[in-house]
Amino acid sequence: MLYEIASFLLDVAGGLITGACLLRLYMQRRRAPFGNPVGQMLFVFSDWLVLPLRKLVPAIGGWDTACLVGAVLAQLAQYLALMLLLGSGFALLPWLVVFGTVRVAVWGLMLLIILHAVLSWVPSRSPITGLLALLAEPLLAPVRRLLPTMGGVDLSPLIVLVLLQVCLIVLGNLQRGALF
Template sequence: MGSPVDQAGLFLLQFIAGLVIFVLVLRFLIRATYTDWRNPIVMFIAKVTNPVCKPFAILLPSRGRWDYAALGAAFSVQVIFILLVSWLSARDFGLAFILLSALTEVFNVLLDMLFWLIIIQIILSWIDQGRNPNLDIFRQLTAPILAPFQRLIPPMGGFDLSPIVAILVIKLSQILIVGSIAQLAQSMV
Protein backbone atom coordinates (compact mmCIF):
# COMPACT_ATOMS: atom_id res chain seq x y z
CA MET A 1 0.00 0.00 0.00
CA GLY A 2 2.66 2.47 -0.96
CA SER A 3 1.20 4.39 -3.89
CA PRO A 4 -0.93 7.51 -3.40
CA VAL A 5 -3.88 5.75 -5.08
CA ASP A 6 -3.61 2.88 -2.58
CA GLN A 7 -3.37 5.32 0.31
CA ALA A 8 -6.37 7.28 -0.98
CA GLY A 9 -8.37 4.05 -1.28
CA LEU A 10 -7.43 3.02 2.24
CA PHE A 11 -8.35 6.47 3.55
CA LEU A 12 -11.73 6.27 1.82
CA LEU A 13 -12.42 2.80 3.23
CA GLN A 14 -11.35 3.95 6.68
CA PHE A 15 -13.56 7.04 6.47
CA ILE A 16 -16.64 5.10 5.38
CA ALA A 17 -16.16 2.35 7.96
CA GLY A 18 -15.51 4.92 10.69
CA LEU A 19 -18.62 6.91 9.77
CA VAL A 20 -20.83 3.81 9.75
CA ILE A 21 -19.42 2.63 13.09
CA PHE A 22 -19.86 6.12 14.57
CA VAL A 23 -23.54 6.23 13.59
CA LEU A 24 -24.17 2.69 14.87
CA VAL A 25 -22.50 3.41 18.21
CA LEU A 26 -24.49 6.64 18.44
CA ARG A 27 -27.67 4.59 17.92
CA PHE A 28 -26.57 2.31 20.77
CA LEU A 29 -25.99 5.31 23.06
CA ILE A 30 -29.30 6.91 22.10
CA ARG A 31 -31.17 3.80 23.15
CA ALA A 32 -28.99 3.19 26.23
CA THR A 33 -29.61 6.69 27.58
CA TYR A 34 -33.35 6.75 26.76
CA THR A 35 -32.93 9.77 24.50
CA ASP A 36 -36.25 11.14 23.24
CA TRP A 37 -37.07 9.26 20.02
CA ARG A 38 -39.21 12.19 18.78
CA ASN A 39 -36.09 14.32 18.35
CA PRO A 40 -35.43 14.84 14.60
CA ILE A 41 -31.75 13.92 14.96
CA VAL A 42 -32.64 10.70 16.77
CA MET A 43 -35.27 9.85 14.17
CA PHE A 44 -32.69 10.41 11.41
CA ILE A 45 -30.14 8.13 13.13
CA ALA A 46 -32.80 5.44 13.59
CA LYS A 47 -33.91 5.66 9.94
CA VAL A 48 -30.36 5.52 8.60
CA THR A 49 -29.30 2.59 10.79
CA ASN A 50 -32.46 0.46 10.65
CA PRO A 51 -31.51 -1.35 7.41
CA VAL A 52 -28.12 -2.31 8.88
CA CYS A 53 -29.44 -3.24 12.33
CA LYS A 54 -32.53 -5.26 11.36
CA PRO A 55 -30.63 -8.40 10.30
CA PHE A 56 -28.57 -8.26 13.49
CA ALA A 57 -31.70 -7.80 15.62
CA ILE A 58 -32.71 -11.36 14.74
CA LEU A 59 -29.55 -12.78 16.31
CA LEU A 60 -29.00 -10.04 18.91
CA PRO A 61 -32.40 -8.83 20.10
CA SER A 62 -32.58 -5.68 22.20
CA ARG A 63 -33.09 -6.11 25.92
CA GLY A 64 -34.51 -3.05 27.60
CA ARG A 65 -32.29 -0.13 26.84
CA TRP A 66 -29.46 -2.17 25.26
CA ASP A 67 -29.42 -2.22 21.46
CA TYR A 68 -27.12 -5.17 20.90
CA ALA A 69 -27.90 -5.20 17.17
CA ALA A 70 -26.26 -1.78 16.75
CA LEU A 71 -23.10 -2.95 18.52
CA GLY A 72 -23.10 -6.21 16.56
CA ALA A 73 -23.43 -4.29 13.31
CA ALA A 74 -20.63 -1.89 14.29
CA PHE A 75 -18.39 -4.83 15.21
CA SER A 76 -19.17 -6.57 11.90
CA VAL A 77 -18.42 -3.43 9.88
CA GLN A 78 -15.04 -3.17 11.60
CA VAL A 79 -14.32 -6.86 10.94
CA ILE A 80 -15.14 -6.35 7.25
CA PHE A 81 -12.89 -3.29 7.16
CA ILE A 82 -9.98 -5.25 8.67
CA LEU A 83 -10.55 -8.08 6.20
CA LEU A 84 -10.50 -5.59 3.32
CA VAL A 85 -7.26 -4.07 4.60
CA SER A 86 -5.82 -7.56 4.93
CA TRP A 87 -6.82 -8.40 1.37
CA LEU A 88 -5.62 -5.09 -0.10
CA SER A 89 -2.27 -5.27 1.67
CA ALA A 90 -1.84 -8.99 0.92
CA ARG A 91 -1.29 -9.67 4.61
CA ASP A 92 -2.84 -12.54 6.50
CA PHE A 93 -4.24 -11.45 9.84
CA GLY A 94 -5.29 -14.20 12.20
CA LEU A 95 -8.88 -14.56 13.41
CA ALA A 96 -7.97 -13.60 16.97
CA PHE A 97 -6.26 -10.42 15.76
CA ILE A 98 -9.25 -9.48 13.59
CA LEU A 99 -11.76 -10.01 16.40
CA LEU A 100 -9.70 -8.23 19.07
CA SER A 101 -8.92 -5.32 16.74
CA ALA A 102 -12.59 -4.92 15.84
CA LEU A 103 -13.55 -5.04 19.52
CA THR A 104 -10.98 -2.40 20.48
CA GLU A 105 -12.06 -0.10 17.64
CA VAL A 106 -15.74 -0.26 18.63
CA PHE A 107 -14.86 0.37 22.29
CA ASN A 108 -12.59 3.23 21.27
CA VAL A 109 -15.36 4.84 19.24
CA LEU A 110 -17.78 4.42 22.16
CA LEU A 111 -15.38 5.95 24.69
CA ASP A 112 -14.34 8.75 22.32
CA MET A 113 -18.01 9.52 21.72
CA LEU A 114 -18.70 9.67 25.47
CA PHE A 115 -15.69 11.98 25.92
CA TRP A 116 -16.80 14.39 23.19
CA LEU A 117 -20.45 14.33 24.24
CA ILE A 118 -19.43 15.39 27.73
CA ILE A 119 -17.15 18.13 26.35
CA ILE A 120 -19.95 19.41 24.07
CA GLN A 121 -22.44 19.30 26.96
CA ILE A 122 -20.07 21.32 29.16
CA ILE A 123 -19.68 23.98 26.48
CA LEU A 124 -23.43 24.06 25.78
CA SER A 125 -24.18 24.43 29.50
CA TRP A 126 -22.20 27.68 29.44
CA ILE A 127 -23.80 28.97 26.24
CA ASP A 128 -27.37 27.69 26.05
CA GLN A 129 -29.36 28.17 29.24
CA GLY A 130 -32.73 27.50 27.57
CA ARG A 131 -34.26 24.32 26.29
CA ASN A 132 -33.37 24.09 22.62
CA PRO A 133 -34.78 20.74 21.39
CA ASN A 134 -31.91 20.30 18.93
CA LEU A 135 -29.30 20.86 21.63
CA ASP A 136 -31.23 19.03 24.35
CA ILE A 137 -30.08 15.74 22.83
CA PHE A 138 -26.61 16.32 24.31
CA ARG A 139 -28.06 16.71 27.81
CA GLN A 140 -30.15 13.58 27.32
CA LEU A 141 -27.16 11.58 26.12
CA THR A 142 -24.83 12.70 28.91
CA ALA A 143 -27.19 12.84 31.92
CA PRO A 144 -27.20 9.06 32.59
CA ILE A 145 -23.44 8.90 32.11
CA LEU A 146 -22.75 11.80 34.48
CA ALA A 147 -25.36 10.81 37.11
CA PRO A 148 -23.15 8.33 39.02
CA PHE A 149 -20.30 10.85 39.10
CA GLN A 150 -22.66 13.61 40.27
CA ARG A 151 -23.74 11.41 43.17
CA LEU A 152 -20.09 10.94 44.16
CA ILE A 153 -19.05 14.56 43.68
CA PRO A 154 -21.79 17.07 44.49
CA PRO A 155 -21.53 20.58 43.00
CA MET A 156 -19.06 22.79 44.86
CA GLY A 157 -19.71 26.51 44.93
CA GLY A 158 -22.12 26.23 42.00
CA PHE A 159 -19.62 24.30 39.85
CA ASP A 160 -20.28 20.74 38.76
CA LEU A 161 -16.90 19.01 38.74
CA SER A 162 -18.31 15.56 37.95
CA PRO A 163 -17.68 15.88 34.17
CA ILE A 164 -13.95 16.22 34.88
CA VAL A 165 -13.96 12.97 36.84
CA ALA A 166 -16.09 11.27 34.17
CA ILE A 167 -13.65 12.36 31.46
CA LEU A 168 -10.74 11.11 33.58
CA VAL A 169 -12.41 7.69 34.01
CA ILE A 170 -13.23 7.48 30.30
CA LYS A 171 -9.66 8.30 29.24
CA LEU A 172 -8.12 5.96 31.83
CA SER A 173 -10.44 3.18 30.61
CA GLN A 174 -9.30 3.87 27.07
CA ILE A 175 -5.65 3.70 28.04
CA LEU A 176 -5.78 0.76 30.46
CA ILE A 177 -8.55 -1.51 29.17
CA VAL A 178 -8.78 -0.78 25.45
CA GLY A 179 -5.03 -0.22 25.20
CA SER A 180 -4.32 -3.58 26.83
CA ILE A 181 -6.67 -5.39 24.44
CA ALA A 182 -5.10 -3.56 21.47
CA GLN A 183 -1.63 -4.48 22.68
CA LEU A 184 -2.70 -8.12 22.96
CA ALA A 185 -4.07 -7.98 19.41
CA GLN A 186 -0.83 -6.42 18.10
CA SER A 187 1.19 -9.22 19.66
CA MET A 188 -0.76 -11.67 17.46
CA VAL A 189 0.33 -10.15 14.14
Protein backbone atom coordinates (compact mmCIF):
# COMPACT_ATOMS: atom_id res chain seq x y z
CA MET A 1 0.00 0.00 0.00
CA LEU A 2 2.80 2.46 0.83
CA TYR A 3 4.52 1.71 -2.47
CA GLU A 4 1.27 2.43 -4.32
CA ILE A 5 0.86 5.75 -2.52
CA ALA A 6 4.49 6.70 -3.18
CA SER A 7 4.15 5.63 -6.81
CA PHE A 8 1.00 7.72 -7.22
CA LEU A 9 2.55 10.82 -5.64
CA LEU A 10 5.72 10.46 -7.71
CA ASP A 11 3.61 9.99 -10.84
CA VAL A 12 1.65 13.17 -10.11
CA ALA A 13 4.76 15.24 -9.35
CA GLY A 14 6.78 13.79 -12.23
CA GLY A 15 3.84 14.15 -14.60
CA LEU A 16 3.29 17.80 -13.69
CA ILE A 17 6.92 18.75 -14.16
CA THR A 18 7.32 16.66 -17.31
CA GLY A 19 4.06 17.97 -18.73
CA ALA A 20 5.02 21.57 -17.96
CA CYS A 21 8.35 21.16 -19.74
CA LEU A 22 6.74 19.48 -22.76
CA LEU A 23 3.92 22.04 -22.97
CA ARG A 24 6.48 24.84 -22.71
CA LEU A 25 8.40 23.27 -25.60
CA TYR A 26 5.22 22.91 -27.68
CA MET A 27 4.03 26.45 -26.92
CA GLN A 28 7.42 27.85 -27.94
CA ARG A 29 7.32 25.82 -31.12
CA ARG A 30 3.83 27.14 -31.96
CA ARG A 31 4.92 30.68 -31.00
CA ALA A 32 2.14 30.86 -28.45
CA PRO A 33 2.09 33.83 -26.09
CA PHE A 34 3.20 33.19 -22.52
CA GLY A 35 1.53 36.27 -21.02
CA ASN A 36 -1.59 34.27 -20.13
CA PRO A 37 -2.35 32.23 -17.00
CA VAL A 38 -1.21 28.98 -18.66
CA GLY A 39 2.13 30.47 -19.67
CA GLN A 40 2.67 31.92 -16.21
CA MET A 41 1.85 28.54 -14.64
CA LEU A 42 4.39 26.85 -16.92
CA PHE A 43 7.06 29.25 -15.75
CA VAL A 44 6.30 28.41 -12.13
CA PHE A 45 6.47 24.66 -12.74
CA SER A 46 9.47 24.60 -15.08
CA ASP A 47 11.71 27.68 -14.74
CA TRP A 48 13.68 26.18 -11.85
CA LEU A 49 14.64 23.26 -14.15
CA VAL A 50 14.69 24.71 -17.67
CA LEU A 51 16.61 27.94 -17.05
CA PRO A 52 19.73 26.26 -15.58
CA LEU A 53 19.57 23.61 -18.33
CA ARG A 54 19.64 26.31 -21.01
CA LYS A 55 23.15 27.18 -19.86
CA LEU A 56 24.22 23.56 -20.48
CA VAL A 57 22.04 22.41 -23.37
CA PRO A 58 21.94 24.52 -26.53
CA ALA A 59 18.86 24.88 -28.70
CA ILE A 60 18.94 22.69 -31.78
CA GLY A 61 17.22 23.73 -34.98
CA GLY A 62 14.88 26.15 -33.23
CA TRP A 63 13.88 23.58 -30.59
CA ASP A 64 14.41 24.48 -26.96
CA THR A 65 16.14 21.23 -26.06
CA ALA A 66 16.48 22.34 -22.44
CA CYS A 67 12.71 21.81 -22.10
CA LEU A 68 12.98 18.31 -23.56
CA VAL A 69 15.95 17.46 -21.36
CA GLY A 70 14.04 18.83 -18.36
CA ALA A 71 11.08 16.56 -19.17
CA VAL A 72 13.35 13.53 -19.46
CA LEU A 73 15.15 14.42 -16.22
CA ALA A 74 11.83 14.74 -14.39
CA GLN A 75 10.86 11.26 -15.57
CA LEU A 76 14.32 9.95 -14.67
CA ALA A 77 13.98 11.32 -11.13
CA GLN A 78 10.49 9.83 -10.81
CA TYR A 79 11.49 6.33 -11.93
CA LEU A 80 14.80 6.42 -10.08
CA ALA A 81 12.93 7.17 -6.85
CA LEU A 82 10.59 4.25 -7.58
CA MET A 83 13.54 1.93 -8.27
CA LEU A 84 15.16 2.99 -5.01
CA LEU A 85 11.93 2.17 -3.17
CA LEU A 86 11.81 -1.23 -4.84
CA GLY A 87 15.52 -1.83 -4.57
CA SER A 88 15.68 -3.34 -8.06
CA GLY A 89 14.88 -2.82 -11.72
CA PHE A 90 17.61 -0.30 -12.47
CA ALA A 91 18.34 -1.94 -15.83
CA LEU A 92 14.83 -0.99 -16.96
CA LEU A 93 15.29 2.68 -16.06
CA PRO A 94 16.10 4.00 -19.58
CA TRP A 95 13.03 2.29 -21.05
CA LEU A 96 10.78 3.54 -18.28
CA VAL A 97 12.01 7.10 -18.78
CA VAL A 98 11.42 7.03 -22.55
CA PHE A 99 7.98 5.42 -22.28
CA GLY A 100 7.03 7.67 -19.37
CA THR A 101 7.95 10.84 -21.27
CA VAL A 102 5.99 9.78 -24.36
CA ARG A 103 3.03 8.73 -22.18
CA VAL A 104 2.92 12.17 -20.51
CA ALA A 105 3.07 13.83 -23.95
CA VAL A 106 0.14 11.76 -25.26
CA TRP A 107 -1.93 12.37 -22.12
CA GLY A 108 -1.16 16.08 -22.41
CA LEU A 109 -2.37 16.14 -26.01
CA MET A 110 -5.54 14.34 -24.96
CA LEU A 111 -6.18 16.90 -22.22
CA LEU A 112 -5.52 19.72 -24.68
CA ILE A 113 -8.07 18.33 -27.17
CA ILE A 114 -10.69 17.75 -24.45
CA LEU A 115 -10.30 21.28 -23.05
CA HIS A 116 -10.42 22.79 -26.53
CA ALA A 117 -13.56 20.83 -27.44
CA VAL A 118 -15.38 21.66 -24.21
CA LEU A 119 -14.51 25.37 -24.37
CA SER A 120 -15.60 25.52 -28.01
CA TRP A 121 -19.16 24.66 -26.96
CA VAL A 122 -19.61 27.87 -24.97
CA PRO A 123 -18.80 31.45 -25.96
CA SER A 124 -15.78 32.64 -24.06
CA ARG A 125 -13.56 35.70 -24.08
CA SER A 126 -10.87 34.00 -22.08
CA PRO A 127 -7.31 34.22 -23.46
CA ILE A 128 -7.01 30.52 -22.72
CA THR A 129 -9.59 29.73 -25.41
CA GLY A 130 -7.42 31.29 -28.11
CA LEU A 131 -4.33 29.58 -26.75
CA LEU A 132 -6.05 26.19 -26.77
CA ALA A 133 -7.20 26.75 -30.34
CA LEU A 134 -3.66 27.66 -31.40
CA LEU A 135 -2.25 24.52 -29.79
CA ALA A 136 -5.00 22.08 -30.79
CA GLU A 137 -5.44 23.17 -34.40
CA PRO A 138 -2.34 21.36 -35.79
CA LEU A 139 -3.78 18.12 -34.42
CA LEU A 140 -7.35 18.71 -35.56
CA ALA A 141 -6.83 20.29 -38.99
CA PRO A 142 -5.63 17.14 -40.81
CA VAL A 143 -8.61 15.18 -39.51
CA ARG A 144 -11.00 17.99 -40.48
CA ARG A 145 -9.67 17.87 -44.04
CA LEU A 146 -10.42 14.14 -44.24
CA LEU A 147 -13.68 14.10 -42.33
CA PRO A 148 -16.58 16.34 -43.34
CA THR A 149 -18.69 17.96 -40.64
CA MET A 150 -21.80 15.96 -39.94
CA GLY A 151 -24.86 18.07 -39.34
CA GLY A 152 -22.73 21.01 -38.26
CA VAL A 153 -20.92 18.92 -35.65
CA ASP A 154 -17.13 18.74 -35.76
CA LEU A 155 -16.11 15.18 -34.93
CA SER A 156 -12.38 15.79 -35.38
CA PRO A 157 -11.72 16.07 -31.60
CA LEU A 158 -13.37 12.68 -31.08
CA ILE A 159 -11.31 11.08 -33.86
CA VAL A 160 -8.08 12.59 -32.54
CA LEU A 161 -8.89 11.41 -29.01
CA VAL A 162 -9.52 7.88 -30.29
CA LEU A 163 -6.22 7.93 -32.19
CA LEU A 164 -4.35 9.19 -29.13
CA GLN A 165 -5.97 6.47 -27.01
CA VAL A 166 -4.82 3.90 -29.57
CA CYS A 167 -1.31 5.39 -29.25
CA LEU A 168 -1.49 4.86 -25.48
CA ILE A 169 -2.54 1.23 -25.97
CA VAL A 170 0.30 0.63 -28.45
CA LEU A 171 2.72 2.39 -26.12
CA GLY A 172 1.61 0.26 -23.19
CA ASN A 173 2.08 -2.94 -25.20
CA LEU A 174 5.50 -1.81 -26.42
CA GLN A 175 6.46 -0.98 -22.85
CA ARG A 176 5.37 -4.37 -21.55
CA GLY A 177 7.20 -6.08 -24.41
CA ALA A 178 10.39 -4.14 -23.76
CA LEU A 179 10.29 -4.70 -20.01
CA PHE A 180 9.30 -8.35 -19.82
